[in-house]
Amino acid sequence: MEKTTHFGFREVASSEKAGLVADVFSSVASRYDVMNDAMSFGIHRFWKQFAAMHSGLKKGNHALDVAGGSGDMSLHFLKQVGADGMVTLTDINQEMLEEGRRRLTDRGYVGNIQFSTADAEDLPFDDGQFQCVCISFGLRNVTDKERALTEMQRVLSPGGRLLVLEFSKPVIPALEKVYDTYSFNVIPKMGRLIAGDEDSYRYLVESIRKHPDQQTMKTMMLDAGFDDVRVHNLTGGIVALHIGYRF
Ligand code: SAM
Numbered sequence: 001m002e003k004t005t006h007f008g009f010r011e012v013a014s015s016e017k018a019g020l021v022a023d024v025f026s027s028v029a030s031r032y033d034v035m036n037d038a039m040s041f042g043i044h045r046f047w048k049q050f051a052a053m054h055s056g057l058k059k060g061n062h063a064l065d066v067a068g069g070s071g072d073m074s075l076h077f078l079k080q081v082g083a084d085g086m087v088t089l090t091d092i093n094q095e096m097l098e099e100g101r102r103r104l105t106d107r108g109y110v111g112n113i114q115f116s117t118a119d120a121e122d123l124p125f126d127d128g129q130f131q132c133v134c135i136s137f138g139l140r141n142v143t144d145k146e147r148a149l150t151e152m153q154r155v156l157s158p159g160g161r162l163l164v165l166e167f168s169k170p171v172i173p174a175l176e177k178v179y180d181t182y183s184f185n186v187i188p189k190m191g192r193l194i195a196g197d198e199d200s201y202r203y204l205v206e207s208i209r210k211h212p213d214q215q216t217m218k219t220m221m222l223d224a225g226f227d228d229v230r231v232h233n234l235t236g237g238i239v240a241l242h243i244g245y246r247f
Contacts (some may be wrong), residue, residue: 002015005017006207006210007020007021007207008201008210010191012092019145021092021226024141024203025069025076025141026093026110027195029070029199030110031194034098034195035195038190039190039201043235044072044137046063046234046242047174048165049063050232051076051136051163052073052076052077054161055076055132055161055163056083056131056160057080059080060081061080061081061085062081062087062088062130063077063080063085063086063090063130064089064123064133064134064152064155065070065088065090065094065134066090066148066152067090067120067137068100068134068136069093070095070096070098070100070103070237071089071099071134073088073134074089074100075107075109077132077134078104078112079109081112082180083111087113087114088113089101089115090120090160091117091119092117094117097115098144120138121151122151123152127154128154128157128158129155130155131156131159131160131215132156132161132162133160133163134162134165135148135162135163136163136165137165137167138166139166140211141207145220146220146223148239149162149220149224149226150225158246160175160210161243161244163241164217164221164242164244164245165239165241166217166239167211168213168217168237168239169213169214169237170236170237171233172206172237183205189228191204214231215244217231217240217242225246226246227247228244230241231243231245
């Protein structure tokens, strides 16, 4: 019998998930950035800034932004690695990658940025190439998360680190109630008004609830071969930053 996985709250064949996720991001690509600001009241910018502050990147380093979409994290990394460094932005979805290419080119970044269409589960890079690998709000969309974590560990150079920025489990019970009401009742409607797509934003909310909590995520990273994992809760655990180190 074929293996199944979740797509939001629906159980689907594992082989189907990537196509369904691709439909979501193709549909919202052009309104993706506007929706992020609207849904999070701009707070996603601080979560991403916090993650970038923990990149450990130095001038001349090479960073990999996996599932990088419109390139928010790449923008931080480009400043950190400077003109002698390099950032590689990858995404499985061509439309999201094009949004990233357009934004970064508009800001004058050419030459030290590379774009590559790639599945997080099968990264087309040699072992030990990057000083920092990041997956920001991407991992919950990946079908085989363990495989993606193993791949990201493989391409890290010794001394490098993986940043996993993702929605997680609120650690303040009162916050959880308000957050649930807002997520299930307001976000899909915002999706309809701003991006013309209620279903994709319902998937977003559901996929957050299906994503592993902080401790499970930490265990998955250790199992994938990281030598140490540290966790930071942001906005009461609505989001968590997991940092996995390769010694
Ligand atoms: N990293 C960006 C950010 O933080 O704004 C974009 C995050 S967006 C919510 C999720 C991205 O993951 C989409 O661009 C989507 O195409 C990409 N994605 C989904 N599944 C993927 C996979 N298996 N491999 C690579 N990228 C994937």
